[in-house]
Amino acid sequence: MTLRDRERPQANPRAQPQAATQRPAGAFLGRLTTLGDDAPLQATPLKLRPRQRIPLAPAQDDLIFALQTGVVSARVAMTNSAAGLITLYFPGDVISVGAIPCFSERLFVAATQADVLRFKAKPLLRLLTSDIELLAAFDRQRDRQLARAAVHATILATLDGPQRLAAFLIEMALEIGTPVGSTIAIDLPLSRTEIAQYLALNADTLSRLVSRFKTDGLITQKSRHQVALKNWRTIADMCPVTPALVALERNRPSPLS
Amino acid sequence: MTLRDRERPQANPRAQPQAATQRPAGAFLGRLTTLGDDAPLQATPLKLRPRQRIPLAPAQDDLIFALQTGVVSARVAMTNSAAGLITLYFPGDVISVGAIPCFSERLFVAATQADVLRFKAKPLLRLLTSDIELLAAFDRQRDRQLARAAVHATILATLDGPQRLAAFLIEMALEIGTPVGSTIAIDLPLSRTEIAQYLALNADTLSRLVSRFKTDGLITQKSRHQVALKNWRTIADMCPVTPALVALERNRPSPLS
DNA sequence: CGCCTCCGTTGATGCAGATCAACCCGCGCC
DNA sequence: GGCGCGGGTTGATCTGCATCAACGGAGGCG
Numbered sequence: 001m002t003l004r005d006r007e008r009p010q011a012n013p014r015a016q017p018q019a020a021t022q023r024p025a026g027a028f029l030g031r032l033t034t035l036g037d038d039a040p041l042q043a044t045p046l047k048l049r050p051r052q053r054i055p056l057a058p059a060q061d062d063l064i065f066a067l068q069t070g071v072v073s074a075r076v077a078m079t080n081s082a083a084g085l086i087t088l089y090f091p092g093d094v095i096s097v098g099a100i101p102c103f104s105e106r107l108f109v110a111a112t113q114a115d116v117l118r119f120k121a122k123p124l125l126r127l128l129t130s131d132i133e134l135l136a137a138f139d140r141q142r143d144r145q146l147a148r149a150a151v152h153a154t155i156l157a158t159l160d161g162p163q164r165l166a167a168f169l170i171e172m173a174l175e176i177g178t179p180v181g182s183t184i185a186i187d188l189p190l191s192r193t194e195i196a197q198y199l200a201l202n203a204d205t206l207s208r209l210v211s212r213f214k215t216d217g218l219i220t221q222k223s224r225h226q227v228a229l230k231n232w233r234t235i236a237d238m239c240p241v242t243p244a245l246v247a248l249e250r251n252r253p254s255p256l257s
Numbered sequence: 258m259t260l261r262d263r264e265r266p267q268a269n270p271r272a273q274p275q276a277a278t279q280r281p282a283g284a285f286l287g288r289l290t291t292l293g294d295d296a297p298l299q300a301t302p303l304k305l306r307p308r309q310r311i312p313l314a315p316a317q318d319d320l321i322f323a324l325q326t327g328v329v330s331a332r333v334a335m336t337n338s339a340a341g342l343i344t345l346y347f348p349g350d351v352i353s354v355g356a357i358p359c360f361s362e363r364l365f366v367a368a369t370q371a372d373v374l375r376f377k378a379k380p381l382l383r384l385l386t387s388d389i390e391l392l393a394a395f396d397r398q399r400d401r402q403l404a405r406a407a408v409h410a411t412i413l414a415t416l417d418g419p420q421r422l423a424a425f426l427i428e429m430a431l432e433i434g435t436p437v438g439s440t441i442a443i444d445l446p447l448s449r450t451e452i453a454q455y456l457a458l459n460a461d462t463l464s465r466l467v468s469r470f471k472t473d474g475l476i477t478q479k480s481r482h483q484v485a486l487k488n489w490r491t492i493a494d495m496c497p498v499t500p501a502l503v504a505l506e507r508n509r510p511s512p513l514s
Numbered sequence: 515c516g517c518c519t520c521c522g523t524t525g526a527t528g529c530a531g532a533t534c535a536a537c538c539c540g541c542g543c544c
Numbered sequence: 545g546g547c548g549c550g551g552g553t554t555g556a557t558c559t560g561c562a563t564c565a566a567c568g569g570a571g572g573c574g
Contacts, residue, residue, distance in 0.1 A: 125393055131386075
């Protein structure tokens with residue numbers, strides 16, 4: 001599929017992502033917003049609808065976004081072949097345009113309703129020089145995102161299909177899951193096809209895996225985008241990267257114990 | 258194989274990585290070192306032999322290294338299964354301990370002789386607050402490494418075996434290759450097994466691919482670690498991520514045109 | 515209402531690459 | 545020299561996943 005813009009409003013956006021929007025932001029963003037407006041920050045708030053692109057002038061590398069609520073995906077299209085869904089951003093994450101490699105096309109698409117703050121790099125850096133604690137928080141946030149990228153690469157490099165799906169469910173549960181009784185409810189911000197791209201699996205194969213998880217009683221599905229993990233322990237055990245994902249979550253406030 | 262330390266000196270270290278050691282460092286490191294010793298930086302220079310680990314106290318997250326010469330690899334070991342070679346660092350790169358996810362074990366191993374500078378995070382950040390240009394260079398460097406991680410994830414996610422090998426050769430050529438006549442000579446800093454881990458391929462499969470590249474006249478091999486790309490154009494064309502890799506290289510001085 | 519398009523599911527089939535095994539080679543060591 | 549060992553190569557076989565094709569269900573829209 002081509003990555004053309006589909007910014008037109010959809011008549012019925014998918015179910016509201018309560019979890020994602022109510023989530024407390026990360027340490028950097030929290031500290032940044034408590035500074036108030038006395039700082040000459042020139043941040044522009046943007047509200048994105050699901051599937052809406054973040055507007056970007058071509059070759060504009062000096063923009064930095066901070067994600068307040070929702071989920072955003074970074075995608076690239078290569079000249080010849082299939083597109084890829086490279087990275088997912090969650091509340092508190094920093095979206096640096098320069099951190100996405102320049103294939104023929106690169107773009108950021110909101111997966112759910114999302115609120116982002118747009119900065120120009122220069123004023124933001126100037127602000128960081130004035131507050132070493134803020135700079136430290138910014139630095140930790142970048143470390144965290146680099147580490148997440150490394151975990152994702154490890155998932156793609158070493159895990160087979162079922163393990164990848166388990167890793168995805170765990171990652172989503174940690175980032176945007178809400179405990180409901182003994183289960184964890186997740187509002188999936190991605191379509192099947194997008195999940196398949198993110199996991200480097202075929203959409204058909206992913207469908208089979210989800211079906212198998214359902215028949216095995218690991219998950220249940222209320223609607224297309226609403227799944228619940230019935231058996232956290234089993235899912236966590238079948239995926240070798242669980243400890244790393246949990247450790248990443250330690251660095252910030254989390255809804256899960 | 259277990260990731261036990263093999264720090265003892267090897268009787269015959271592999272061929273000298275001339276390319277890597279003569280390489281000009283990146284913009285951040287260049288700017289940093291021109292500051293001279295008037296800054297209270299407390300940088301500790303380390304010299305690493307091939308296969309030597311960077312000494313790390315457990316759970317020490319507040320260290321940052323800057324790679325001056327040579328190549329360093331980041332590895333993780335998972336509880337159950339195989340180890341992984343997550344990231345490669347080249348001259349000018351910043352090695353932040355917090356940017357590697359915490360599996361059961363995480364360690365940095367010099368692939369060649371290497372010179373690194375060790376910083377504690379706090380003083381380095383303090384220095385960054387004093388010089389916005391230095392901070393900007395540091396930030397660009399982090400973007401670059403995030404982008405490289407994204408490209409690597411794309412390689413693993415979307416390319417087949419031959420394309421991955423081509424991508425690896427291109428990446429190495431851009432980072433540490435030296436033009437020799439119409440060819441590009443590369444001193445591979447990794448063993449076959451390590452390359453296979455990096456590319457998420459089986460060592461056997463990789464061996465077959467290298468043989469095929471040789472019989473196809475794409476590369477020649479002087480010794481185990483010395484290869485030469487005979488036909489840059491063909492190799493570049495067979496790999497869809499070449500433009501992204503080249504674009505990454507634009508951001509810093511490169512030995513290739 | 516009927517049509518269309520997008521998304522997801524399921525079955526049948528083929529292939530790229532993993533796995534297993536044997537072997538070679540270089541090298542350090544006894 | 546003989547031996548052991550780690551790393552690399554090559555062949556035979558197996559399998560997990562991609563591919564292809566057909567179908568169904570859910571909206572959207574005239």
